[in-house]
Amino acid sequence: MSGYGRTEPVVSVENLHKVYKSKRTPFGRPVSVKALKGISLKVYPGEIVGIVGESGSGKTTLAKIIAGIESPTKGRIFVKKPIQMVFQDPFSSLNPRMKVKDIVVEPVEATRKIQKHQRFKLATELLKKVGLDEDALEKYPHEFSGGQRQRIAIARAISIDPQVLILDEPTSSLDVFVQAQIINLLLEIHKRTEAAYLFITHNIPLVINFAHRLVVMKDGEIVEEGNAWETYNTPKHPYTENLISSVPSKIFSLIG
Numbered sequence: 623m624s625g626y627g628r629t630e631p632v633v634s635v636e637n638l639h640k641v642y643k644s645k646r647t648p649f650g651r652p653v654s655v656k657a658l659k660g661i662s663l664k665v666y667p668g669e670i671v672g673i674v675g676e677s678g679s680g681k682t683t684l685a686k687i688i689a690g691i692e693s694p695t696k697g698r699i700f701v702k703k704p705i706q707m708v709f710q711d712p713f714s715s716l717n718p719r720m721k722v723k724d725i726v727v728e729p730v731e732a733t734r735k736i737q738k739h740q741r742f743k744l745a746t747e748l749l750k751k752v753g754l755d756e757d758a759l760e761k762y763p764h765e766f767s768g769g770q771r772q773r774i775a776i777a778r779a780i781s782i783d784p785q786v787l788i789l790d791e792p793t794s795s796l797d798v799f800v801q802a803q804i805i806n807l808l809l810e811i812h813k814r815t816e817a818a819y820l821f822i823t824h825n826i827p828l829v830i831n832f833a834h835r836l837v838v839m840k841d842g843e844i845v846e847e848g849n850a851w852e853t854y855n856t857p858k859h860p861y862t863e864n865l866i867s868s869v870p871s872k873i874f875s876l877i878g
């Protein structure tokens with residue numbers, strides 16, 4: 623993807639650091655965790671960047687900082703708005719007391735006023751875009767399956783036509799068949815919107831099927847990054863090699 627170098631990035635972070643000060647102090651003194659130790663990353667329009675790395679390597683922390691949910695301890699962030707994030711667990715990321723029709727338009731309403739009839743139309747269109755029908759409008763999140771809930775979360779995220787969509791393990795709480803459906807939906811949305819995707823996953827064989835670039839994180843740092851297929855087939859760092867050999871590769875035959 624050499625052309626990306628000539629355009630302006632939609633996300634650019636420089637030397638990001640994040641220190642969490644833990645309140646739990648087993649020995650009576652404050653414990654701090656260095657979750658990010660100097661991350662620099664640029665993401666270009668329409669690019670799909672796969673972010674991988676073992677548990678605790680700082681992927682979610684990086685995602686939250688880019689999405690503006692958390693602030694860094696140190697470093698520079700440039701993000702071309704709008705930006706949205708889809709979380710791993712659609713059970714806890716959707717407000718259980720809100721109806722679907724209100725959930726999906728909420729990000730829009732945070733930026734502008736919409737009239738009642740437009741609201742209904744917008745909510746219906748958003749549901750259609752994620753393969754759900756009008757029946758869903760008056761229901762609550764608990765009335766849906768995990769896959770359907772993730773569709774609702776995606777509808778909500780795309781409501782403001784984000785230029786950047788952060789997907790933090792968006793399918794890992796779902797069974798393999800539903801995972802493939804959600805991935806296909808996300809790829810279809812990508813084709814249509816050309817939003818940049820930051821796709822966090824533990825499933826490297828899956829993500830290399832559609833990511834342009836792979837970013838490998840370890841202990842709050844990027845240890846390797848490059849073209850997704852090249853990095854997968856010829857990893858330069860032993861950590862990447864280990865990571866690749868330790869994940870199952872069941873799902874990618876289901877993506878079409």
Ligand SMILES: Nc1ncnc2c1ncn2[C@@H]1O[C@H](COP(=O)(O)OP(=O)(O)OP(=O)(O)O)[C@@H](O)[C@H]1O
Pocket residue numbers: 642643644655656657675676677678679680681682683684
């Ligand atoms: N709110 C918090 N308070 C204290 N420490 C935290 C907090 N959030 C994350 N951490 C710590 O920061 C480090 C990075 O966590 P993070 O959630 O970013 O990892 P991750 O790569 O997303 O892991 P996983 O693959 O399990 O989701 C870990 O050591 C974690 O325990």
Ligand SMILES: [Mg+2]
Pocket residue numbers: 681682683790
């Ligand atoms: Mg995480």
